[in-house]
Amino acid sequence: MTRALTLHDFIVAGIAVVAGVVAAVLLRMLLRWLGRHATRTRWAGDDVLVDALRALVPLSAVAAGLASAAAVLPLTAGVGRTVNRSLTVLLILATTVTAARLITGLVRELAQSRSGVAGSATIFVNITRVVVLAIGFLVMLQSLGISITPLLTALGVGGLAVALALQDTLANLFAGVHILASNTVQPGDYIRLSSGEEGYVVDINWRNTTIKELSNNLVIIPNGQLAGTNMTNFNRPEQEMTLLVQVGVGYDSDLEHVERVTMEVVSEVMKNVEGALPEHEPLVRFHTFGDSRISFTVILGVGEFSDQYRIKHEFIKRLHKRYQVEGIRIPAPTRTVALHPGGAALPPEMEIPMQRESSTPLV
Numbered sequence: 001m002t003r004a005l006t007l008h009d010f011i012v013a014g015i016a017v018v019a020g021v022v023a024a025v026l027l028r029m030l031l032r033w034l035g036r037h038a039t040r041t042r043w044a045g046d047d048v049l050v051d052a053l054r055a056l057v058p059l060s061a062v063a064a065g066l067a068s069a070a071a072v073l074p075l076t077a078g079v080g081r082t083v084n085r086s087l088t089v090l091l092i093l094a095t096t097v098t099a100a101r102l103i104t105g106l107v108r109e110l111a112q113s114r115s116g117v118a119g120s121a122t123i124f125v126n127i128t129r130v131v132v133l134a135i136g137f138l139v140m141l142q143s144l145g146i147s148i149t150p151l152l153t154a155l156g157v158g159g160l161a162v163a164l165a166l167q168d169t170l171a172n173l174f175a176g177v178h179i180l181a182s183n184t185v186q187p188g189d190y191i192r193l194s195s196g197e198e199g200y201v202v203d204i205n206w207r208n209t210t211i212k213e214l215s216n217n218l219v220i221i222p223n224g225q226l227a228g229t230n231m232t233n234f235n236r237p238e239q240e241m242t243l244l245v246q247v248g249v250g251y252d253s254d255l256e257h258v259e260r261v262t263m264e265v266v267s268e269v270m271k272n273v274e275g276a277l278p279e280h281e282p283l284v285r286f287h288t289f290g291d292s293r294i295s296f297t298v299i300l301g302v303g304e305f306s307d308q309y310r311i312k313h314e315f316i317k318r319l320h321k322r323y324q325v326e327g328i329r330i331p332a333p334t335r336t337v338a339l340h341p342g343g344a345a346l347p348p349e350m351e352i353p354m355q356r357e358s359s360t361p362l363v
Helices: 007-038 044-072 077-115 122-143 149-165 169-180 223-227 255-272 305-327
Strands: 188-193 196-205 208-212 217-223 231-233 242-251 281-287 295-303
Touching: 007 044, 044 077, 077 122, 122 169, 169 188, 169 196, 169 208, 208 223, 217 223, 223 281, 242 255, 242 305, 255 295, 295 305
Parallel strands: none
Antiparallel strands: 188 196, 188 231, 196 208, 208 217, 242 295, 281 295
C-alpha cells in the first residue's frame, strides 16, 4: 500500500461496487425486455444474441465496478496487478462462453433453416463450440503470462497419437462433415439405405446419424457406413413425389369409361385428402393385357414420402366404391381347367387314393 486506507477510500470503493451491481441488475432487466421483443421477430438470430449476452453484460458491469474500486484503493503494485489479472481472466472466460453460445446458436439456426425441420446437425455445433472454447482457453493462458507455444507443440505431437488411436471415430467425424457439406443428406430428409433401413434423419452428430422410422423407433447408423452405402433420398432434389397405384379391370369393361371415372376419383382425392397435391394432373396409363384383366397404372401426386400411405388408402377406398356404383368389374384371378374324355391316364403314383367308408358300426 502506498498510503493508509481512509474512510473516504472505503466509501468511494463501495459506491463503485454498488454502482456496478445496480448497473448489472438494470442491464439484466433491459436484456429480458429485449428478449421478449426478439421472440416476435421472424429472424431467430436476435433471440440467440440476446440470450448469449444475458450472462456477459451483467458480469461485465460487476467487473467494471470491482476494477473501479480496486483503482480507488491504495493497493500495492503486486496486489493491483493480481486483481486486474483476475478480473481480466474472468472477463475472458465470460466472453469465451458467450461467444461459444452465440456462434453455436447461429450455426444451429442456420442448420435448421437449411433443413427446414426442428432437428439440428449437432456435428457442426459441437465442432464450433470446441474451437471457440479452445481459442478462449489459449487467450486466457496468454493473458496470465503463460507461453502457449510449448502447449501447441505438445498438442501437435499428441494429436498424432490420438489420431492413430481414434481412426474409426475420426473417420465417422469426417464422413459426417462430408455428408453435410455435400448437401446429399440433411436433417428432416426421408432416406432408404440399400441394407433396408429407412426413415427421417433426426440428427447427424460427430459419430453417427440417427434415423427415426415411421414406427417411431430410432436407428443409429455410423457416419462412415452411411457415406459408403447406396442410399435413396426421397426429399432430393425436391420433396414432392409421384405415387404409382396398379389397377385392373375386366375385359368386358369400356376403357374410355374406366379412364374417365378413374380420373374423376384421382381429382377428388388430390383436392380433399391431406398431403395430396391439388394441382396434380390426373394420369391413367393402360399397359398390360393380363390373364384375367387389363392392367393400368394410376399416377398420384404426393407432398412427401409419408403421405403416400394415407393417399393410397383413401384412393383405393373411393375407387372401389365408385367402380361398384358405375358397374365396373375388378375381376379376381381365375384359371380354367379343361378335362377331355379319353385323355391320357395319370400314372399310378400320381393317382389320389379314395377313402372308403368303413362298415364297422359306431358304438
